[in-house]
Amino acid sequence: MHFKRFTTFAAVVAAICATSMQSSRADDYPSRTVTVVVPFAAGGNTDTFGRLVAEQLDKRLGQRFIVENKPGAGGNVGLGDLARSKPDGYTIGMGTVSSNAINQTLYKTLPYDKEKGFAPISLIATLPNVLVVNPDKIKATSVEELIELLKKEPGKHTYASSGVGTSIHLAGELLATKAGIKMTHIPYKGSSQAILDVVAGHVDMMFDNIPTAAQQVKAGKVRALAVTSLDKAALLPEVPTMASIIPGFEATSWHGIFAPPGTPPEIVEKLSKEVQAILAEPAMKAKLEGMGATPVGNTSTEFKAFIATETAKWAEVIKAANVPPQ
Amino acid sequence: MLKIRNGRDFVGGVTMIFAGLLFIWFGRNLEVGNSFQMGPGYFPTALSLVLMAIGALIILQSLVVEAERVEPQRPNWKAYFLVILAPIGFGVLLSGLGLAPTMFFLIVGVATASRYANWRHSILLGLFLAVCSVLLFTRLLSLPISAFGPWVPFLGDLS
Amino acid sequence: MDIFSNLWLGASTAFLPMNLLYGFVGCLLGTAIGVLPGLGPTATIAMLLPITFGLPPESALIMLAGIFYGAQYGGSTTAILINLPGESSSVVTAIDGYQMARNGRAGAALATAALGSFFAGTVATILLAMAAPPLAAVALNFGPAEYFSLMVLGLVASVALASGSLLKAMAMIVFGLMLGTVGTDVESGTPRYVFDIPELYDGLNFVAVSMGIFGICEILRNLESEQERSVGVKRVTGLMLTMSDFKRIIAPVLRGTALGSFLGVLPGGGAMLASFASYAMEKRISPNRAEFGKGAIEGVAAPESANNAGAQTSFIPMLTLGIPGNPVMALMVGAMILQGITPGPNVISDEPALFWGMIVSMWSGNLMLVILNLPLIGLWVRMLTVPYHLLFPAIIGFCCIGAYSINNSVFDVFVMAGFSVIGFALSKMRFEPAPLLLGFILGPMLEENLRRAMLISQGDPSIFLRSPLSLSLLIFAVVVLALVLSPSISRKREEAFTE
DSSP states (O other), rough: HHHHHHHHHHHHHHHHHHHHHHHSSTTOOOOOOOEEESOTTTTSSHHHHHHHHHHHHHHHHHEEEEEHHHHEEEEEHHHHHHHHHHHHSSEEEEHHHIIIHHHHOOSOSSOTTTTTEEEEEEEEEEEEEEEOOOOTTOOOSSSHHHHHHHOOOOOOOTTEESSTTTTHHHHHHHHHHHHHHOEEEEEOOOHHHHHHHHHHSSOOOEEEHHHHHHHHHTTTTEEEEEESSSSSOOTTTTOBBBGGGSSTTOEEEEEEEEEOOHHHHHHHOOOOOHHHHHSSHHHHHHHHHTTTOOEEEOHHHHHHHHHHHHHHHHHHHHHHHHHOOO | OOOOOOOOHHHHHHHHHHHHHHHHHHHHTSOOOSEEEEEETHHHHHHHHHHHHHHHHHHHHHHHHHOOOOOOOOOOOHHHHHHHHHHHHHHHHHHHHOOOHHHHHHHHHTTTTTTTOOOHHHHHHHHHHHHHHHIIIISSSSSSOSSSSSTTTTTTTTO | HHHHHHHHHHHHHTTTTHHHHHHHHHHHHHHHTTSSSOOHHHHHHOOOOOGGGGOOOOHHHHHHHHHHHHHHHHHHHHHHHHHSSSSSGGGHHHHHHHHHHTTTOOHHHHHHHHHHHHHHHHHHHHHHHHHHHHHHHHHHOOOOHHHHHHHHHHHHGGGGGGGOOOOHHHHHHHHHHHHHHHOOOTTOOESSSOOOOOGGGTOHHHHHHHHHIIIIIIHHHHTTTTOOSSSSSSOOOOOOOOOOHHHHHHHHHHHHHHHHHHHHTSTTTHHHHHHHHHHHHHHHHHHTTGGGOOOOOOHHHHHHHHHHEEEEHHIIIIIIIOOOOOHHHHHHHHHHTTTTTTOOOHHHHOHHHHHHHHHHHHHHHHHHHHHHHHHHHHHHHHHHOOOOOHHHHHHHHHHHHHHHHHTTTTTHHHHHHHHHHHHOOOOHHHHHHHHHHHHHHHHHHHHHHHHHHHHHSSSTTTHHHHHHHHHHHHHHHHHHHHHHHHHHHHHHHHHHHOO
């Protein structure tokens, strides 16, 4: 009796293993629902990008792509989950500059193997930050004037951020090290509270993600001095780039899609091609550009190299700025 | 002579002091800083000290003010054990068994905590809630839990 | 008049049959899901967000707003019926609401919540239509120093929540503040009390703590004293409010609405602060103050109207400045961006139909909620007559799923279990849970704003006194503190004399 049950059980286990091995093959992938882990809360930028792409993957591949939000610890909780899930292509996830290039240096321990990392599928979009100042507090109308002011009054002026070690904070640190100035960092929990205090004049300036900041700029609540992408931003075409003043200055927030380490390369390749095709669609492009983002879409190898440069760049900034490891 | 007049409050005060010590101990590596430049440890340490002071006052009070006599409740260890264990069991089993079986076992298990429980009712309730929660949470709200997890033969791998 | 043409424009959007339908569906879904333990507005909206993707922007936002009010109301329902506040702002409703339910007056408590909320919602909507921009300017005046002083006032007022020993209430507040320090320190980025558990980096989750300390703990207490089959609830009397009930709630509703409308504008916990500030106020000035904590109808009317008024006015920073004031508003902003609208200060002029449509729909949403919920009261109350040995396993089951759904992780289920033990032990020592939860919510805001203000002033504490707003809040806090302490001090003296 017991033995019989055990054999049935073993047979079932074998069958399950067999089917899951089969389903790892690329040509019939995907044959069931795919989970897209978003390591941030619903409603944020990463979530929005993830949902937009998942919706299209759904349509193109004929299987459901379900978004699952697993927020916590700057994306580490969700990525830990992603790393632990079976590398069969049925669990993939979103990642950002913070979770996949900054946390590597910032956190002492990560809930996954730092060396193994993830299998990058494709970069989805980059989102420039824009340096905004409160017009009553800071008279400077250009980055040059601002630097001059900050050199004259070191440490007297404040800049807000969405938290220690976020890309918004590190953009400020990057400016401080590159221009050799000193400002006081005022961290907040999330960027909305931070920009509110810049609008109100409690804090002098901040780097903020472009869509929300552009609205404040257009309404004249804050003054935009520069964008942090290498090219000018479509939403703020009259604002110069930081790189035109401080060569090489780039601090964009980017969002990409990843698979757990060890996912069969054919599946990663297939997904990467699909994501690239989705991002080349005019409707999708228009939607992302409307949000102030630059749609990208690249191969796994290109994305991997990109992450490596970004990780090295931010590690340097973190070291130079003396941000304590968490 | 000092006499504990209110045993409950005495224990309460001691617990507060203990909680304060616990926070100070686990926060011993946090930098305290000073009132003008507060470190991450400043606030928790200051609060722990305040809590310990309040705890001491509660103890003091328990030595002075007589407790009102209340009929002590007879502890129901079986109920405590089951009700507290239930969520833990839920958390442990959920990913393996899936929502439906986990919910069923949770309900049937925890129902026995009541002295009015009977098996027939519990099993029916368990089945009913298992079906309801699957329909509501996995079908309608698409919560990312499957109805049957990988530990359940045959049903488990169909997601 | 400008305002009328605006409202007319709004009405012509909000009263489109399609939008009315979506508003109704939103309220219905919000109530249905919000009433499940643990599923408050944030979780409910996050879950239902994808449903709105295919809709036109106005309809989507009207539906989301409906879900928000519905879930908020649903949270109060569980607070009253099973002592389970699904959201920070219904913590105080649970105090007297649950006692009313135990006295057989669950119907009256629910009706009070519904009517109070509707009245408050109406007033707040009118306020929103007439004075949104100036009110937003008020929100901008609150910098870190002012917030800190407001939080101090809130803490002082929260002492008044205690129905028992003042000293023990203070211990609970401090303990709550300490629990609030768990997680990554905002200013330095240092993790505190996280024991290398990634899930703890963002702190303990309020809903999980509250479900453990209120909901599960209550079940433990009930099972202990399980004498009858339906636990502790006296015979249900009268579903509706009596004339004397009406007279008793009018003033608290008015005061609650005023307080809620104002505090709701402040980003970050304004509505929650309003709900318990109004409770604390009523407890001081009500002629029936002796009944507080034992089922006073004022103790439901005031916080419920305050929290609903606050919920409406919390839209102000989002709609006028484009800056979300709380997680729910952040979700709304996310939804707007997905719809191709980036909220900002120009939404009023760029998208007048959307802006005014939403404002009018707030009122119609509140109306629908009352129409939907008054008949449901009978049903809810009947739920209490379900034998307890069938009811409590269901509550535990739904609490577990609710805790899981917060972050889609079982960690919060364990947190809930842990806090049911802590809550139960504390209740054995006669410590009350409400002050603890309030400390827990206020703690992080208090610390963050204190340290942020000190950072901005470069270590000069006079920043709290230089700002007139901050100074007056602090003076007010001192006055309240004196008021709170004076009766207990004189009582202590009497006790000392009699001894």
